Amino acid sequence: MQSNRLFEIIYILLDKKKVTASELAEHFEVSRRTICRDIELLSSAGIPIYADMGRYGGISLLDNFVLDKSLISDSEQHEILASLKILEELKYPNAKESLSRLANLFQKTNDDWISVDFSHWGSHADEIDTFSVIKGCILQQVIIEFDYYNSFGQCSFQKIEPCKLWFKEKSWYLKGYSLRHEDFRIYKMVRIKNLKAGSQSFSKRDLSSEPAHIEMKHPFEPVKLKLLFASEAAYRVYDEFDMDQIQADGKGNLIVTAEYPLNDWIYGYILSFGKDVEVLEPDHVKRHILGIIKEIARKYKNAFSD
Known part of the structure; x- marks a missing residue:
C-alpha cells in the first residue's frame, strides 16, 4: 500500500508541479505526518524532492527530474x-x-490500435454524440432530458439523473433516477431521441438504494426456447448466442437452448431468421409463430388477389 502511495505521489508532483502536504494527506486519506514520512523515504531513495516553507511553499520535484x-x-x-x-x-x-x-x-509509440464507436452501422452523427453527452452528464452530475419511445412506440418526455451506461444482451442501456417516477429506471439507448443536458445539477444518490431486481425487471414471463437453425444461419447464431447455448446436431444444423422474456420482440427476433429457423419447443410458441406466418401470408395473398 505504501509503495503504491509513494509511486502516485511522484506522478502527482510530475503533473501538478507543486502540492502541499495537507493536500496529499487529504487525497490519500492519511495524516500529514504520514505524508512527511513518505517524502523523507522518497528523498532517501534518491528522488530529488524538496519542500519549501512559508505561505507559498509546498512539495515539488526538481525541474529536470525524469521518472526512472x-x-x-x-x-x-x-x-x-x-x-x-x-x-x-x-x-x-x-x-x-x-x-x-x-x-x-x-519512449513508446502511441499506436492507433483501437477505435471505440458505440453507434450502430449507418447511424447518424447525433447518435454518436449521445454517448459523449451522457458520459459528461454522469461525471459532472447534470440532469439530462430526452424523448423516449417504449416497445409499443409510445413517446414520453423523460428527465433523469444519469447513473451509468450499461451493456447487456448486445445492447446499450442507460440507468438513471427518473424524476417523474421517483425511481430508478432503465432506458434502451436506441430509443432515446432529442437528448440534451439540462440546466440542473444533482447530488449522487446512494446506489445501494437501487432495487436489486431492477436489472431483471420485465412485465413478461421468461420462456425456455429450443430452436433449430440451418447451417446458413450459423454466422448469426455464433454472433448472437453464447457457446454453451449452442449444440451441433451432426447434420450441419445448430440447436440453441436459451431463455428469453415472452413478448412481441422475441417473436419478431425468431422470424428475423426467416426459413433458417424452426421452433422445437415449447408448443405454444410454435403455434403463435405459425399464426403470425399465416397472417403475413394472408396479407400478401390479398395483395395479389385483384
Whole structure:
C-alpha cells in the first residue's frame, strides 16, 4: 500500500508541479505526518524532492527530474498506455494529454490500435454524440432530458439523473433516477431521441438504494426456447448466442437452448431468421409463430388477389 502511495505521489508532483502536504494527506486519506514520512523515504531513495516553507511553499520535484522507468516493467508500461488509449477513445477528460505525456516518458509509440464507436452501422452523427453527452452528464452530475419511445412506440418526455451506461444482451442501456417516477429506471439507448443536458445539477444518490431486481425487471414471463437453425444461419447464431447455448446436431444444423422474456420482440427476433429457423419447443410458441406466418401470408395473398 505504501509503495503504491509513494509511486502516485511522484506522478502527482510530475503533473501538478507543486502540492502541499495537507493536500496529499487529504487525497490519500492519511495524516500529514504520514505524508512527511513518505517524502523523507522518497528523498532517501534518491528522488530529488524538496519542500519549501512559508505561505507559498509546498512539495515539488526538481525541474529536470525524469521518472526512472525501471520502476515499471516494459509490459506494465504497455498496459498503462493501452488503458489510457481506451480512455482516450471514450473521450475521457485529459486522457489524450496523459497518454501523450506517458508515451514520451516511456519512449513508446502511441499506436492507433483501437477505435471505440458505440453507434450502430449507418447511424447518424447525433447518435454518436449521445454517448459523449451522457458520459459528461454522469461525471459532472447534470440532469439530462430526452424523448423516449417504449416497445409499443409510445413517446414520453423523460428527465433523469444519469447513473451509468450499461451493456447487456448486445445492447446499450442507460440507468438513471427518473424524476417523474421517483425511481430508478432503465432506458434502451436506441430509443432515446432529442437528448440534451439540462440546466440542473444533482447530488449522487446512494446506489445501494437501487432495487436489486431492477436489472431483471420485465412485465413478461421468461420462456425456455429450443430452436433449430440451418447451417446458413450459423454466422448469426455464433454472433448472437453464447457457446454453451449452442449444440451441433451432426447434420450441419445448430440447436440453441436459451431463455428469453415472452413478448412481441422475441417473436419478431425468431422470424428475423426467416426459413433458417424452426421452433422445437415449447408448443405454444410454435403455434403463435405459425399464426403470425399465416397472417403475413394472408396479407400478401390479398395483395395479389385483384
